[in-house]
Amino acid sequence: MATSRATSPSSSAGSAPFINVCDKELSIDEYHSVYDKVKPISASWKSFAISLRLRITDINIIEASSHGNTISCLQKVLEYWLKKNYDYESHGIPCWRMVCVAVKEGGGNPALANEIAREHPLPATVGVSINVIHSEGMSPGSSGGYNSNDNDILLPLPSADRRDISSFDDAMSPGSGKSNSSTCTDGYG
Template sequence: MASSSSSAPFINVCDKELSIDEYHSVYDKVKPISASWKSFAISLRLRITDINIIEASSHGNPISCLQKVLEHWLMKDYDYERYGWPCWRMVCVAVKEGGGNSALADEIAREHPLPAMPPAGSTSSKGTYIS
């Protein structure tokens, strides 16, 4: 039986929006792929013009480039309405595809699972009913 994960990679990874406040958490996880920063940036859907500016302003330093890529991405300085907001799911996809590191992507996926959904029909209240 074919796996459905090929059509929706990392479907069980948290897709809650990340903000610039999570910069250090994201950076600490993706730092090992800094040598592949450009492919990673492309996978995150940053504009090629921005990627070229990042490369020029960082003099090609991979760590500096990766830091600026994350800054652009977490501040939604890309077409997020088309590609989706920054989230751990996108990090996993970009680490695997752009960073070429499936093991690291799987590790991040395990650390940031999709939150458990409440059972169907349940409400957010504690179930206390006053009659």
């Protein structure tokens, strides 16, 4: 019985997937940035184009129209790729992660691929909020009188890290006439 293994669009079996490399879509506006990085592998432009999943008919057209000039071929490969003139829905959008895989596999230059990966790391996730509830003795999933949802993480706070904040509560109570203008010297804020 034959089995098949699914691979991600940006990597194939035997290659480093470059999972920590930026996967934000590149456009034709980033042509020069990409070209400047991959120019050293121009002699391997055809293998590079295959790794980027360009159609073989397009690769042959590029080769014929460039009369075999490797720099011209590489430039046209990048133009086709950045304009998404390939099956990007099946193989993935143009991104630095895909560049790294193609430079390593098709370009045969793992050192350059690793350099590009270091220069274009996956950005930190922003805009994700998680509600953190500190409640002694509670664990995720316990009801404990709190209506939780999938975004809540309940973390017990060790007793050594707790401090009395009753004076803070008094100061912040409406109508107390007190303000929170004191300077903290205990290292907690």
